[in-house]
Amino acid sequence: MLKCRDLVRVASDYLDGELDWRQRLSVWTHLAICGHCRTFLGNLRATTALMRGHSDNRAREALVRRIDERVAEALARAEDPP
Amino acid sequence: MDTQVTDNQEAQLIRGLRARDESAFREAVRNYTPGMMAVARFYLDHAAAEDVVQDCWVTVVTAIRDFEGRSGLKTWLHRIVANRCKNRLRTAHREVNTEFSDALEPELAKRFDARGHWQSPPRQRWSEAADALLENGALNDCLDKHLGHLPETQRSALMLYEAHQRRSDEVCNILGVSASNLRVLLHRARQKIFLMVETFQETGEC
Numbered sequence: 001m002l003k004c005r006d007l008v009r010v011a012s013d014y015l016d017g018e019l020d021w022r023q024r025l026s027v028w029t030h031l032a033i034c035g036h037c038r039t040f041l042g043n044l045r046a047t048t049a050l051m052r053g054h055s056d057n058r059a060r061e062a063l064v065r066r067i068d069e070r071v072a073e074a075l076a077r078a079e080d081p082p
Numbered sequence: 083m084d085t086q087v088t089d090n091q092e093a094q095l096i097r098g099l100r101a102r103d104e105s106a107f108r109e110a111v112r113n114y115t116p117g118m119m120a121v122a123r124f125y126l127d128h129a130a131a132e133d134v135v136q137d138c139w140v141t142v143v144t145a146i147r148d149f150e151g152r153s154g155l156k157t158w159l160h161r162i163v164a165n166r167c168k169n170r171l172r173t174a175h176r177e178v179n180t181e182f183s184d185a186l187e188p189e190l191a192k193r194f195d196a197r198g199h200w201q202s203p204p205r206q207r208w209s210e211a212a213d214a215l216l217e218n219g220a221l222n223d224c225l226d227k228h229l230g231h232l233p234e235t236q237r238s239a240l241m242l243y244e245a246h247q248r249r250s251d252e253v254c255n256i257l258g259v260s261a262s263n264l265r266v267l268l269h270r271a272r273q274k275i276f277l278m279v280e281t282f283q284e285t286g287e288c
């Protein structure tokens with residue numbers, strides 16, 4: 001019989017469809033009787049959705065300004081006679 | 083006609099870069115950084131990608147004189163970024179240590195009793211609120227911060243698999259890990275992010 005800890009251990013494999021039918025069956029059986037694990041699994045699924053939607057457009061302005069500074073330094077060094 | 087104009091503009095820009103003209107660099111940085119970030123993000127998380135792109139621009143200051151113009155400037159810049167990212171991942175692999183030892187994150191493992199039952203179960207359901215989670219700016223900032231603290235290979239595995247939706251075999255290839263190691267990396271990274279979101283949801287603190 002699958003314990004809560006075992007379910008948490010294989011939770012990602014379950015969500016990604018990496019378990020075989022026997023393992024899937026024991027997960028389903030456990031979920032049928034355990035509300036805590038249902039909540040955990042739902043929340044872990046929400047976590048993956050969050051990662052999928054995580055955008056990185058922010059802070060691009062700041063990045064460009066940092067690059068300007070570092071390029072200016074590098075240019076100053078490059079101008080120096082050897 | 084259009085490409086002609088673009089080619090001329092690019093040639094002019096390249097002349098400016100070779101002459102080490104600061105304004106030419108400012109223009110090039112603005113034109114090409116978004117594309118370079120996209121390439122870097124293919125391999126790395128946001129913070130590491132920013133590092134790599136910054137370093138690449140510093141390299142370009144001297145390397146532009148070796149640029150032969152056989153490929154376009156964009157292609158050349160993207161190749162520099164990709165090579166740097168691959169090197170960085172290769173270095174990170176040498177640090178592979180206990181990351182594969184157990185699929186269960188220690189912080190989460192503590193929350194079970196000796197019989198393997200929840201002692202401190204999740205208190206809230208947020209599966210239905212995924213949209214609201216995505217819209218939450220403070221949570222996204224927090225996510226950035228925590229992604230930055232993940233071990234490099236966990237972070238890359240998560241970004242490639244989750245944010246970029248790469249297939250498992252591609253991710254294994256890029257990271258040079260086995261399929262079973264990838265499973266552990268992904269699960270460990272997800273648990274850490276899960277714990278972070280949980281803390282944020284319950285306390286509003288990152």
Ligand SMILES: [Zn+2]
Nearest residue numbers: 003004034037
């Ligand atoms: Zn359970």
